[in-house]
Amino acid sequence: MDQTQGPVNRLVLTSARATKVMPALEVVKAACSNCSLRELCLPIGLQPEELKRLDELVSTRRRLRRGDHLYRAGQPFEFIYAIRSGFFKTDVLIEDGRDQVTGFQMTGELLGLDGISSEVHSCNAIALEDSEVCAIPFSHLEGLSRQIHTLQHHFHKVMSREIVRDHGVMMLLGTMRAEERLAAFLLNLSQRFKARGYSPAEFNLRMSRDEIGSYLGLKLETVSRAFSRFQEDGLLAVHQRKIRILNTTGLKKLMTHQRG
Amino acid sequence: MDQTQGPVNRLVLTSARATKVMPALEVVKAACSNCSLRELCLPIGLQPEELKRLDELVSTRRRLRRGDHLYRAGQPFEFIYAIRSGFFKTDVLIEDGRDQVTGFQMTGELLGLDGISSEVHSCNAIALEDSEVCAIPFSHLEGLSRQIHTLQHHFHKVMSREIVRDHGVMMLLGTMRAEERLAAFLLNLSQRFKARGYSPAEFNLRMSRDEIGSYLGLKLETVSRAFSRFQEDGLLAVHQRKIRILNTTGLKKLMTHQRG
């Protein structure tokens, strides 16, 4: 991630809630136990002993270049992926050619949960910048989570969180108008960058206006106009994909403003 | 469920009342092993021995009248609920007063998965007709699924299926226009009724136009107009909440029709 500002504090937290600060950072090897993301990712709350056993699962690392597919809809499901670095989008396609971005995923988040239900991936996952993921064989994960209660519970929480997130997006798509959607989108990104130790006020978008539009159920022109409007109103400074939030409260107010 | 046509195959939806009337059957107890839904619900694929152990979990039954809340957003999460009979909706509310229906659930489906992530329910679940559910203490379910591989895997599939379903709704909300959304909605209901042994062509809607609209991201007037249009075009026969699908292919074609 080439954030405009590097990590301002060293990680960490899961949801917007728990905050914890880790002072030192060891060298990263291909193991959860010395991964800087362990408090953000799957290993949350595990004991050192348990962590070691998780290490054995995460055998494979995979590097992707910008534009590469991590997996495609229709491919057999085998792995859950944890994002070590980088930025992804997932999208679904239907026969008639329409498609929609269903999410943007960043460091510490899991990809592939959609594949469990039918043993086949139901969406595409595409790297929006050079990225690295840990591939976790799902059957092994199930095996280990039968042995480690904490891991099991945490995994269930992650899946549930995804469901709750999706409900939020449904809400956004179903009830908000264009500018409200974009405000909600930016505030969400801001919060997630913040949670990862980056500036919540200034960041680079990894996705195009078209991809934002697809995610928000809008045409790219509408997204572009909303950006312009926000800039006119002094809420943002926008230079291409570089965003600076000037007025967070203003954005929040706009987002929750009753329509009409 | 007062379907316009009873079950067309032998999948019997038992209520306490129905049981009394059927002398040949044993009295229905609060157990999965003699529940007619066991092939639709959580116990799929379990061995008789394993089924017995699941029985011990499902201690509580709960009856609800039309309009009753099964749970409310903000309440502590403790149970997963399996619908034995009836029909539910879930909805989310945000501060500014907006709300959205996030789903309609029927027999054999699970409710409450949203609560796992934060130990608190994130939406309301409301009965749209008199209903009955089995309450499954989630911690027990986790415990048992650490012992029964099949149960664990099936539960993961159910959660994943919910995620995939949500992606479908996002697609619908993000890319489809009003009539396409309603067509998709009706075809989905039709399919689910069919899976339960009811007529896929003729059914009663359990929800109001307003609730359909909320789910589809439309105003009730728009839903009403779409129904009228479908009727004019000979796709449906609509009498209040009673729907008869006259032309399934027509609906499908309409649903997948490119916009423009």
Place this chain on the structure above:
DNA sequence: CGCGCTGTTGAAACTTGTCAAAGTTTGTGG
């Protein structure tokens, strides 16, 4: 230095929402 991709802006067209009124059904209490 120009080409291609991405983003911005304008005007017109289209879809859906809003407001309003009237029709229909359901539920309740006399």
Place this chain on the structure above:
DNA sequence: CCACAAACTTTGACAAGTTTCAACAGCGCG
């Protein structure tokens, strides 16, 4: 069992928001 109220549904006319189409600007790359 009827009458009335409340809730729900339908329909029309108009307004608002978003998309579509089109032209152009800016940036990055070869």
